[in-house]
Amino acid sequence: MPVSQVIINSIIRASELSLIALGLTLVYDLLKFANFAHTEYAVVGVYLAFIFNVTLGLNIFTAVLLSAIFTGLIALCIDRMVFRRMRDTGRVILMVTSFGLGIALRNIVRAIWGPTPRGYTIALQKPISFLGIRITPVQIWIIVTAVVFMVAFHLLLHRTKLGKAMRASSDNPALAQASGIATEGVILWVWFIATSFAAVGGILIALETYLLPHMGFAIIIPVFCATILGGIGNPYGAMLGALALGFAENFGLYLDFGNIINLWGFFDLAGEMHIPTGYRDAISFGILIVILLTKPAGILGRRG
Amino acid sequence: MIEYLAYLSIMTGIYGILSLSLNLQYGFTGLANFGHVAFFCLGAYTSTLIVVLAKGPFILGLLGGIIAAGLFGWLISIPTANLKEDYWAIVTLAAAEIVRLFFLNEDWIFGKGPYHGGAFGIGGIPRPLQSWFSATTYSFFYLCIVIFFLALTYFVIRLLTNSPFGRVLKAMREGDDLPLAMGKDVRKFRMRAMALGGGMGGLAGSLVAHFWSFIDPYQFMPIETFVVWAMVVVGGKGNNMGALVGAVIIQFFYISTRFLKDFIPIDAQVLASLRMVLIGVLIVLVMLFMKEGLLKEKKRVYQG
Amino acid sequence: MLKVVDVHKSFGGIMALDGVSLDVERGSITGLIGPNGSGKTTLFNIISGYHPKDAGEIYLKGQRIDDLPPDAVARKGVGRTFQISQAPAKMTVLENMLLAPKDQMGEGLWNALFAKKRVLHQERHNVEKAVEFLNSVELIDLRNEYAGNLSGGQKKLLSLGRILMAEPEIILLDEPTAGVNPTLIKSLMRLIDDLRKGGKTFFFVEHNMKVISDICDKVYVLDFGKKIAEGTPREIQENEEVLEAYLSGSSKKWAQKAGIGS
Numbered sequence: 001m002p003v004s005q006v007i008i009n010s011i012i013r014a015s016e017l018s019l020i021a022l023g024l025t026l027v028y029d030l031l032k033f034a035n036f037a038h039t040e041y042a043v044v045g046v047y048l049a050f051i052f053n054v055t056l057g058l059n060i061f062t063a064v065l066l067s068a069i070f071t072g073l074i075a076l077c078i079d080r081m082v083f084r085r086m087r088d089t090g091r092v093i094l095m096v097t098s099f100g101l102g103i104a105l106r107n108i109v110r111a112i113w114g115p116t117p118r119g120y121t122i123a124l125q126k127p128i129s130f131l132g133i134r135i136t137p138v139q140i141w142i143i144v145t146a147v148v149f150m151v152a153f154h155l156l157l158h159r160t161k162l163g164k165a166m167r168a169s170s171d172n173p174a175l176a177q178a179s180g181i182a183t184e185g186v187i188l189w190v191w192f193i194a195t196s197f198a199a200v201g202g203i204l205i206a207l208e209t210y211l212l213p214h215m216g217f218a219i220i221i222p223v224f225c226a227t228i229l230g231g232i233g234n235p236y237g238a239m240l241g242a243l244a245l246g247f248a249e250n251f252g253l254y255l256d257f258g259n260i261i262n263l264w265g266f267f268d269l270a271g272e273m274h275i276p277t278g279y280r281d282a283i284s285f286g287i288l289i290v291i292l293l294t295k296p297a298g299i300l301g302r303r304g
Numbered sequence: 305m306i307e308y309l310a311y312l313s314i315m316t317g318i319y320g321i322l323s324l325s326l327n328l329q330y331g332f333t334g335l336a337n338f339g340h341v342a343f344f345c346l347g348a349y350t351s352t353l354i355v356v357l358a359k360g361p362f363i364l365g366l367l368g369g370i371i372a373a374g375l376f377g378w379l380i381s382i383p384t385a386n387l388k389e390d391y392w393a394i395v396t397l398a399a400a401e402i403v404r405l406f407f408l409n410e411d412w413i414f415g416k417g418p419y420h421g422g423a424f425g426i427g428g429i430p431r432p433l434q435s436w437f438s439a440t441t442y443s444f445f446y447l448c449i450v451i452f453f454l455a456l457t458y459f460v461i462r463l464l465t466n467s468p469f470g471r472v473l474k475a476m477r478e479g480d481d482l483p484l485a486m487g488k489d490v491r492k493f494r495m496r497a498m499a500l501g502g503g504m505g506g507l508a509g510s511l512v513a514h515f516w517s518f519i520d521p522y523q524f525m526p527i528e529t530f531v532v533w534a535m536v537v538v539g540g541k542g543n544n545m546g547a548l549v550g551a552v553i554i555q556f557f558y559i560s561t562r563f564l565k566d567f568i569p570i571d572a573q574v575l576a577s578l579r580m581v582l583i584g585v586l587i588v589l590v591m592l593f594m595k596e597g598l599l600k601e602k603k604r605v606y607q608g
Numbered sequence: 609m610l611k612v613v614d615v616h617k618s619f620g621g622i623m624a625l626d627g628v629s630l631d632v633e634r635g636s637i638t639g640l641i642g643p644n645g646s647g648k649t650t651l652f653n654i655i656s657g658y659h660p661k662d663a664g665e666i667y668l669k670g671q672r673i674d675d676l677p678p679d680a681v682a683r684k685g686v687g688r689t690f691q692i693s694q695a696p697a698k699m700t701v702l703e704n705m706l707l708a709p710k711d712q713m714g715e716g717l718w719n720a721l722f723a724k725k726r727v728l729h730q731e732r733h734n735v736e737k738a739v740e741f742l743n744s745v746e747l748i749d750l751r752n753e754y755a756g757n758l759s760g761g762q763k764k765l766l767s768l769g770r771i772l773m774a775e776p777e778i779i780l781l782d783e784p785t786a787g788v789n790p791t792l793i794k795s796l797m798r799l800i801d802d803l804r805k806g807g808k809t810f811f812f813v814e815h816n817m818k819v820i821s822d823i824c825d826k827v828y829v830l831d832f833g834k835k836i837a838e839g840t841p842r843e844i845q846e847n848e849e850v851l852e853a854y855l856s857g858s859s860k861k862w863a864q865k866a867g868i869g870s
Contacts, residue, residue, distance in 0.1 A: 091389055104581045276409060278408065
């Protein structure tokens with residue numbers, strides 16, 4: 001595999017993770033707890049898109065949009081029913097609650113659609129070759145979608161009133177509330193944005209692979225890792241973290257560590273040594289541990 | 305029928321040990337350990353290794369399981385001892401997954417052979433003193449073994465939580481600042497709580513491996529951690545009897561929903577998923593309305 | 609007893625402590641005052657090990673204690689209370705008191721499991737000590753009450769009693785009278801004075817100038833992280849520089865209320 005392919009794969013993976021990580025970090029920043037149900041919202045979005053695209057026959061773009069909106073709405077309902085009553089609760093209890101919620105969401109999906117893998121109805125993917133890399137149209141769309149959404153988010157954060165309110169509420173909630181910024185309103189918007197982004201992110205993954213109820217849990221470690229890596233609570237950190245992780249995972253699996261060891265002077269001591277693909281998660285985990293040991297604040301630290 | 309009851313009691317007893325050990329870590333020390341299943345897994349696999357591969361006796365297997373799991377608990381707390389609860393939760397979650405991945409990928413540990421090790425699991429784990437009893441009465445014998453260890457675990461934990469050691473753990477629950485000001489090395493205590501809870505989880509794992517006579521990585525999925533969390537949370541965190549009560553309640557709940565299948569025409573897969581949905585919802589409801597659980601923590605009253 | 613030499617500390621771009629040096633004599637009651645943001649609590653946190661410093665040295669009875677973690681500093685004999693009383697809400701008053709003594713055998717795993725008799729013996733001894741103190745401050749009836757249910761003033765008393773259980777060499781009190789009603793303040797001060805007569809050393813941060821002038825032997829004044837004055841309470845109250853430090857806006861009212869420059 002040429003290096004350029006690994007780079008492309010890294011970017012694709014980063015794109016898939018970025019929107020989900022962004023959502024996670026937004027919720028953490030505003031509500032101050034790690035939402036373990038976050039990746040399950042992505043799963044909800046994935047299967048909602050299935051309903052729109054496969055069951056109802058709408059085209060995939062419409063399905064994505066509708067799914068994002070509905071996922072956001074579901075998150076709002078859940079906030080009203082559950083988290084709103086827990087605004088002052090300790091973070092451990094909130095985490096445990098979000099656990100339970102995550103289990104419930106995932107298994108509702110599993111109960112309805114079963115554990116067999118599903119697929120969206122999209123055109124047959126013929127890979128395009130250039131510069132030594134092969135990429136399918138869907139993969140190009142994945143990258144484009146992620147970039148578009150991230151740019152849109154940036155514009156939202158800095159050019160809109162809502163964005164200003166979000167930044168104020170995150171920096172100083174008490175002050176924000178006192179100055180008349182309706183914090184509850186901001187919370188609702190953040191849930192909507194975070195979970196709809198997660199839904200889109202999840203759909204991007206499903207587009208490239210397939211739909212499985214388990215897919216939320218499959219990405220929870222990388223997503224958390226990306227978020228913490230970039231600095232939890234910092235949206236740009238989440239994007240950066242996703243990028244770093246995408247590269248780390250793909251290069252981590254690609255690199256022949258035997259070669260590297262040999263280069264360092266232990267000539268011919270090591271044969272070909274690769275990290276087995278079964279340990280892909282171990283790469284995120286390893287990075288997570290290193291970051292938490294050295295700089296728990298992450299690369300960019302907390303914003304502001 | 306009677307034998308089925310014996311089987312149920314054995315499983316409840318084993319989960320009781322798990323519940324007690326998680327309660328020690330979360331209920332008494334405030335550690336949000338989301339990777340508890342790692343201890344269960346390590347205990348089971350280590351014990352199996354010792355008994356199947358090294359042909360050691362059951363007791364040695366048990367001991368090995370306890371030590372391996374305890375050691376893991378201790379090790380995982382070294383880099384994380386000073387982290388906040390949310391980071392803790394994700395690190396322990398990731399660590400447990402890595403342990404499971406290890407046993408999933410490294411099938412060579414258990415010797416060569418088709419359908420052996422890795423995803424296929426290990427079978428033929430010898431049960432202690434199997435030959436002494438008939439097939440039907442063996443379950444009762446094993447039940448006695450489990451009850452013995454359950455009682456042992458209960459008394460050890462009760463002793464510790466009522467001692468000055470337990471007092472420091474309880475102080476750590478609400479923040480490090482105070483116990484540090486009292487001259488307590490909080491890191492050391494956290495590591496001990498993890499090692500202790502880990503060792504007990506390992507005990508449960510060893511017991512289950514020798515009972516089922518077969519283990520595979522799919523028995524140690526993260527959902528197991530959540531089930532034990534449900535037990536601790538429902539039964540009453542910080543209350544040892546509560547941990548046991550929680551184990552009984554959740555087990556009962558599991559069993560009763562299994563019988564539903566005979567009355568309601570639902571596919572077994574769907575039923576399994578719905579059961580999980582209810583567990584998740586149960587956790588959320590308990591967190592919303594009954595944060596303390598059924599049995600509240602007992603107040604420590606001194607004479608004089 | 610406690611010697612602080614040229615301590616510097618900055619947070620980001622802000623210089624919280626700019627070369628502060630002071631001495632606390634054994635058996636004295638020494639005060640630390642200054643406008644908000646002058647670095648008092650930062651200094652306390654550095655002395656007790658909760659924040660690392662950028663430069664300087666701190667000596668306790670001639671031994672260096674800077675750069676030690678908070679629990680090590682506590683074990684060396686530095687006791688402290690917090691501005692907002694820290695008391696684990698889910699532990700009773702008595703449990704809180706029993707948390708403090710040093711060298712408790714029962715905190716070790718082996719002892720807790722296998723040396724029950726000796727552990728119990730030590731516990732009983734500690735309970736007696738705790739009860740003695742609780743009696744003296746009339747908290748004895750609340751001994752089995754959860755600390756979370758105490759009033760602010762009661763929590764302050766508990767904090768003081770608790771740190772005394774650890775038999776520290778020096779006691780750092782962070783605003784011991786904040787939020788406490790005047791009658792309680794009187795008994796608190798009497799308690800501290802009695803303890804001083806018994807040989808204990810106190811160093812505290814305070815805003816209540818009456819308390820400072822009533823009880824302190826020596827006072828240090830900080831402003832913008834620098835020591836701007838030291839001396840007896842009387843000397844401080846007549847100090848020009850101290851008055852200047854408080855002349856800005858709200859601090860002026862503070863100073864007037866405290867009777868500085870009158």
